[in-house]
Amino acid sequence: MRPVSRPVYTGQLYVNYKSYLKPLIENFGGYCSYCERQDKLDVEHVAPKSKNLHLEVEWGNLLLGCPRCNRDFKKSKNDNREGYMWPDTHNTFGLLKYLEDGRVTPADGLADDIELIVQNTIELVCLDDKNQPQKTLNLARRRKFKSADIAKRKFVDGCQTLDEILLLAEEGFWSVWLTVFKDIDEVKEALLNHVSYPNTSGDLA
Numbered sequence: 001m002r003p004v005s006r007p008v009y010t011g012q013l014y015v016n017y018k019s020y021l022k023p024l025i026e027n028f029g030g031y032c033s034y035c036e037r038q039d040k041l042d043v044e045h046v047a048p049k050s051k052n053l054h055l056e057v058e059w060g061n062l063l064l065g066c067p068r069c070n071r072d073f074k075k076s077k078n079d080n081r082e083g084y085m086w087p088d089t090h091n092t093f094g095l096l097k098y099l100e101d102g103r104v105t106p107a108d109g110l111a112d113d114i115e116l117i118v119q120n121t122i123e124l125v126c127l128d129d130k131n132q133p134q135k136t137l138n139l140a141r142r143r144k145f146k147s148a149d150i151a152k153r154k155f156v157d158g159c160q161t162l163d164e165i166l167l168l169a170e171e172g173f174w175s176v177w178l179t180v181f182k183d184i185d186e187v188k189e190a191l192l193n194h195v196s197y198p199n200t201s202g203d204l205a
């Protein structure tokens, strides 16, 4: 779950929240804010609009959600932001651990109260779908880890360029790429500043 810093919105104001899809994609990139896949994207209300009518067209409440994360799992299960971590308010990369077998868990060594909000978000959008009948994310992440591992080996051997890696990383699962390349500063920096992933929050120490 790529952390993003939300820019102040200076564009046109809309009465229909769906009109914010374009500015959201321009500001955050064309990926689901939760699972990081390129998919059909909709405007996602962090605090569900059914329970927070006043936030229906509020820029600060909007992210991007794929049908899987938004419609199939998150729905309106949360009342508001409380009790969860969110990509526009938390370091959602540092608080999660992405594993080669496709699972996602809270990062090691978190304080109990932080681990709880991380776990709540994992469950809210079913970020770890290993036990689901359809393991969409698990299987795709596993494949992405393999691609990224191969790219890393080739990069270290001088057989793959940085540009080629950035092109591969455009296909999604930004956190998998950052996990695999976290100890190679040149690639890590380029992923943090990738033009397809705008406004990635750089505070990832």
Ligand SMILES: [Zn+2]
Residues within 6 Å of the ligand: 032, 033, 034, 035, 036, 037, 065, 066, 067, 068, 069, 070
């Ligand atoms: Zn998603």
